[in-house]
Amino acid sequence: MKLYGNSYSTCTLRALLALAEKGLEAELIPVDLAKGEQRLPQHRAVHPFAKIPVLIDGDFRLYESGAIIRYVDGLPSSAPSLIPADAKTRAVMDQWVSVEPSYLQPHIFEIRKQLFLNPMFGGKTDPAEVEKARESVAYVLDVLERALEGKHYLAGDTFTLADLVYVPTLQFLVIAKQDDLILTRRNVAAWWERIGTRPAWKRIVAGAPAR
Ligand SMILES: N[C@@H](CCC(=O)N[C@@H](CS)C(=O)NCC(=O)O)C(=O)O
Structure with a gap:
């Protein structure tokens, strides 16, 4: 492939x-x-x-x-499959897979633009835009915080595609030193600890081949 x-x-x-x-x-x-x-x-x-x-x-x-x-x-x-067999659990997974690019990613991309891309291409960081994007990210993470109450993963007890899609964007918050947004939310922080330390992701972060 x-x-x-x-x-x-x-x-x-x-x-x-x-x-x-x-x-x-x-x-x-x-x-x-x-x-x-x-x-x-x-x-x-x-x-x-x-x-x-x-x-x-x-x-x-x-x-x-x-x-x-x-x-x-x-x-x-x-x-194991990362897609639940049960129709309702699978639908919940699809809901969270859709939430990430619709409501979270645009604000994380704004943070990336302000903190990395603008300075890289001769522009400036606008602190007001960073703050606005952080507030939008905080809103989404508050929703996740409530959704994760009493749960290990977004679609229930097992890691699914619902969780997988958040890993690269949340990692970006860590790289951009904005991970206070993750760490100040108890359930989100525990979930990030679970999903961000999986061996497959650690290999990717370390630059090892995706195997
Ligand atoms: N919905 C698409 C989005 C694809 C997308 O926007 N990819 C970005 C990189 S993450 C890209 O190619 N950007 C280049 C551009 O917009 O010119 C997907 O999930 O694959």
């Missing part, structure tokens, strides 16, 4: 983490977003919306990280 993407892209990291959790691997074909490589005709040929990631499995091509992680979960593997 091949995965077009980049290890600094949270969407790519979701796919890499799903592969790692299942004990599978794909060759990472780097697409440099800073250079605009995602908009080149050769990339549009694999992703018509000029984004990453894209998974290639033989003659099968798939984009959208949400679809990729579900596909990867269904591949033959000795690892």
Whole structure:
């Protein structure tokens, strides 16, 4: 398998983490977003919306990280499924998988833009924008805090795709030294300790191949 993407892209990291959790691997074909490589005709040929990631499995091509992680979960593997069999639990998983890019990721991307991308490309950090984004992240984490009361994972007792999709974005808060947002919430902090220390993720963070 091949995965077009980049290890600094949270969407790519979701796919890499799903592969790692299942004990599978794909060759990472780097697409440099800073250079605009995602908009080149050769990339549009694999992703018509000029984004990453894209998974290639033989003659099968798939984009959208949400679809990729579900596909990867269904591949033959000795690892347990990350998708619950029960319809209601699976629907709850889907709800949380959808919450992450809809309500959390845009604000985390704003923090990234303000603290990293603006200074990197000659711009300035706007502290008011950082504060606004932090407040929005705090709101989402408060929702998660309540949802995690009495639970180990978002969809119940086991780690599922619902939890997996939060790992790369929450890691970014750690990198950006904004993890007070995580650590000041008891349930979120305990959940992050559980999901952020899984061997598959630790291997990715350490730069080891996703296996
Ligand atoms: N819904 C898509 C979002 C894909 C996406 O926005 N990818 C980002 C990287 S995380 C990207 O390619 N950005 C480049 C751009 O917008 O030009 C998915 O989950 O795969």
